[in-house]
Structure formats: C-alpha cells, structure tokens
Amino acid sequence: MQNSNGKLPLQDIKVIDFSQILAGPFCTMLLADMGADVIKIEKPNGGDDTRRYGPPFIEGESAAFLTLNRNKRSIVLDLKSEQGLAIVRHMLEDADVMIHNFRPGVVDRMGLAFEDVSALNPAIVYCTVSGFGTTGPYSSRAGFDLVAQGMSGLMSINGFPDSPPAKVGVPMADLNTGMFCAYGILTAYINRLVTGKGQHVDASLIESGIAYTLYESATYFATGEVAGPLGSAHRMIAPYQAFATQDGYINIGAANQNNWERMCRAVGREDLLDDERFASNPERMVSIDALTPIMEETFRTQTTDHWVKTLEKAGVPCGPIYNMKQVYADPHVQSREMAVPLEHPKAGSIRNIGVPVKLSDTPGSVRTPAPLLGQHSDEVLTEFGYEDTDVTAFKDAGVLG
Missing domain, CATH: 3.30.1540.10 (formyl-coa transferase, domain 3)
Structure with missing residues (x-):
C-alpha cells in the first residue's frame, strides 16, 4: 500500500528491546512495522538465541531470526559489565518503551527493574514478558510456549477426541503474548499522551493462552462442563x-x-x-x-x-486447506502483499511475511531486513551522544562484544 504522507504511524516512538526468542521480538516486530525505532540490545557471543534456531539457515542466518527481526537495529552490549549497564541507563533516559523477557530476578540484580527505570524516566512504558507474570506463586518459574499451552488449557482442546495431547501447530502462547504486549504498550502510551506518566505492562504466556479459550471458558463458567478436543469442528455451530473430498x-x-x-x-x-x-x-x-x-x-x-x-x-x-507453498501461490494472498521481497547483506534475496494490518493513510511496511549482530552499534551510540573516542574505548574494553 502507498503511504499518503510518507509518515509511519509510530515513527516517533523509540523502543529499547532486550527481548529474545519469540514473544518479545514478535511484539517489537509489530511496533517496528508501524515505524517504531526498535533498538535491539543483544548479548555478546551470539546475540539473540533465535539467530541459532534452525535449520534452515540462509548463508549462516537463521530463517526464524530473519522473519522476526526485520525493521530493527542491533547493538551488542555486555550487560554483565558496569559500563554496559551505564550505557543502557543513558539510553533509557531518552526512550519511550523498554521491553524485556529476562528470567525473574535478573532485572533486579542489574538495577533495571521497573522502579529503577521509571526513576530515570517517569514517562517510560515498561513491558515485562514472562511465562507466568510478575506476581503469583509461579512468578519465579521460567516459561516456554509448550508449557503455557499445556497449563492454559489449549492442549486439552486441540487435536482429535481420544488422541494424545497436541500443541497448536504454531507457538500460539508466544505469539499471543507478543500481540498482547503490543496492545498493552500502545494502550499505556496513549494514556501517557494524556497524563505524561508511563507505567508497567505485565504480560505472560499462560494468561495469553487462557485469554483465547473464549468458548471453552464460557462453557465451563456457565455449566461446569470441561471441553475436550473436536478436531476441526466447532464447539457451538454446525456444520x-x-x-x-475426492482429492483433499x-x-x-x-x-x-x-x-x-x-x-x-x-x-x-x-x-x-x-x-x-x-x-x-x-x-x-x-x-x-x-x-x-x-x-x-x-x-x-x-x-x-x-x-x-x-x-x-x-x-x-x-x-x-493449503500448505505453505499453496498459501503464497494464491493470487489473493499475493495481491494483499503478504510475501515481501528484501535484500539481506549476507543472505541475499529473501522473502518475509507482509504486514497483516493495512492502514489507509499511514500503512506499516517491511523496510529493512533483520540486522546482523551488532550491525548498528556505532550508529546507535553516536545518536545517543557518544563520541567516536567513546565508542572506540567501549570496543577496546569489550563492552560491545
């Protein structure tokens, strides 16, 4: 779609993104597609673990990472060093959003908990992504999509009657959490435009899974009946x-x-x-x-x-019912620009999933491929006021990996 005024809807929002794997990066991908400046903070010695997910790899780059991290910039920082943490704190003073999925307790040890960051920048929208949320008896547990699908009830209603438990084919708890994070961040940001004050957005995999059991929870609340799997059938309407068919x-x-x-x-x-x-x-x-x-x-x-x-x-x-090859061969899918060509500096010509929400005046877009590890370290640090001599000193000290 053509952008009528050249302005992206979220282009004035700066996001400091400490998240990795799927839920957090999916959230920041959604924000970046709409123009947010997402600065991805990656660890030395490999960066986001998704860079090593696969196969397939394209010229050494993980296909999963290439899909999730378009439109972002990457900077490597050693957050185990005080100098690296000092750089992060400086960046957060001028940021609109911070998002992380560190294990419980890690941000407290680093001095990057919500209370610490909001003291630096009271207007910041701070998003925590976790398996079970920041409160409750399971808050200290690590969480993964598979675990959340099981504990949210999703696996109990997926598959066919009398079959073993089956997870949803896509990482539904992760993806839903990323979507709810984007929803929560933008809601908090709109509130900030009115009040001038940021707040903590707390999203978890288990709650995001539960939130999608609309019919099953409604039935249980109304009757006490526990729903089971139905294959492809619907719980309330037929057929x-x-x-x-004869051939499929x-x-x-x-x-x-x-x-x-x-x-x-x-x-x-x-x-x-x-x-x-x-x-x-x-x-x-x-x-x-x-x-x-x-x-x-x-x-x-x-x-x-x-x-x-x-x-x-x-x-x-x-x-x-299409397989993935048939999906992207469909003329309607093609007309809606759901496969977008990109040029990657290592992988060459690649394709990425298009933006699924079309805005009439300021549509989002897939503009840049996923960054190389630390590709934008110098650029980002310069934007935040560091001199070339500072950047050189950081490199010599190993702060930039």
Whole structure:
C-alpha cells in the first residue's frame, strides 16, 4: 500500500528491546512495522538465541531470526559489565518503551527493574514478558510456549477426541503474548499522551493462552462442563469443519441457518432440510454425530475445486486447506502483499511475511531486513551522544562484544 504522507504511524516512538526468542521480538516486530525505532540490545557471543534456531539457515542466518527481526537495529552490549549497564541507563533516559523477557530476578540484580527505570524516566512504558507474570506463586518459574499451552488449557482442546495431547501447530502462547504486549504498550502510551506518566505492562504466556479459550471458558463458567478436543469442528455451530473430498479437504462454514440451507441446496442434499434432526443449529449440534458422516459421504463424491466453485457460487463460506507453498501461490494472498521481497547483506534475496494490518493513510511496511549482530552499534551510540573516542574505548574494553 502507498503511504499518503510518507509518515509511519509510530515513527516517533523509540523502543529499547532486550527481548529474545519469540514473544518479545514478535511484539517489537509489530511496533517496528508501524515505524517504531526498535533498538535491539543483544548479548555478546551470539546475540539473540533465535539467530541459532534452525535449520534452515540462509548463508549462516537463521530463517526464524530473519522473519522476526526485520525493521530493527542491533547493538551488542555486555550487560554483565558496569559500563554496559551505564550505557543502557543513558539510553533509557531518552526512550519511550523498554521491553524485556529476562528470567525473574535478573532485572533486579542489574538495577533495571521497573522502579529503577521509571526513576530515570517517569514517562517510560515498561513491558515485562514472562511465562507466568510478575506476581503469583509461579512468578519465579521460567516459561516456554509448550508449557503455557499445556497449563492454559489449549492442549486439552486441540487435536482429535481420544488422541494424545497436541500443541497448536504454531507457538500460539508466544505469539499471543507478543500481540498482547503490543496492545498493552500502545494502550499505556496513549494514556501517557494524556497524563505524561508511563507505567508497567505485565504480560505472560499462560494468561495469553487462557485469554483465547473464549468458548471453552464460557462453557465451563456457565455449566461446569470441561471441553475436550473436536478436531476441526466447532464447539457451538454446525456444520463448521473440514470434510474430506475426492482429492483433499474443504472447510465448510455453514455458520447460520441461511448458509445451512444454501449449502444443502448447492450440494444436492435438499432432503436434509426436511430432516427434523437438522432443523436448526441447536438440533444440528445435538445430532452432530449423525450429520458429520452424511456430509462426509456427500463431499467425497467430488474434488475440492469442484465444491469450492459450487459453494462460492451459492454464497456459502468455504475454502481449501493449503500448505505453505499453496498459501503464497494464491493470487489473493499475493495481491494483499503478504510475501515481501528484501535484500539481506549476507543472505541475499529473501522473502518475509507482509504486514497483516493495512492502514489507509499511514500503512506499516517491511523496510529493512533483520540486522546482523551488532550491525548498528556505532550508529546507535553516536545518536545517543557518544563520541567516536567513546565508542572506540567501549570496543577496546569489550563492552560491545
């Protein structure tokens, strides 16, 4: 999309990013896509652990790191040295946002806890990313996506009935936490525009997982019933699931009565409209075990492409199930610019996921590839007022790795 005035919506926000792996970097990627100046503070001897995730590697660069860290700048600082911490404190005095996912207690030992940083800069928005939050009996535990998916209930409702526990295919707890962090940071920043005061944003993997169990929690609160896995089926509406076809699968979204009736007519099953078991959604849910094999038998008679064209013509929501190659070959995905070409100084020509939220006047964009380790150390330090002689001294002392 074209930017009508050349200004990115968050370009005046400076973010000091100590996070690594996924949840924090996903948050700062979202902010950077919208123009925030994200300065990624990396440790010596390898930087963000995601740089070593893989395979695949592209000319020595992790594909995972390349995806998550576009539009950011990298500086290496030894935070075990007092000089490195002094540089960080100086940077934080002029920052709008700080985000970290250090293990519990680490920021306290470094003098970078919220109370310490807000004393330096009362207007700063300070975001902590953790497994279990900064309070509560589990606050000292380390957290990972898999653990959070299990303890948030997500793994208990994923997969098929009678199958072993299965995590969601993508790191859902991590990604949700990154999204909630971005939401919390921007909410706190808007409040700061009114009050002039920053605050602490506390986001955790377990709570981000729980927050997405909307139907399952609602059912439990209302009835005490504990939900289990349903495969691709929906918990409250039918038919709303994947069905096998002659050559693959198709997702059917007959989520209301009109779509149910259109679907029956389109696939030549008008007889189902006279079946009292399927008269309305409540009846269809009660009779789902009877309805599913009927629909499976029907859809197996033709190819996925045949059914997609037939149902689209009838106005019934549906779609094929793509693998990743098919996703990026789809003309609609291409038209929405969801695969963006970039030139990386080591990896050469690469592609990255496009910006999924389109703003009409000040759209975000993928502008620069993920940085090399410490690529912007000199540049960033100069911007924060350090002289060339200072930077040289930092290098000689090993502060910059």
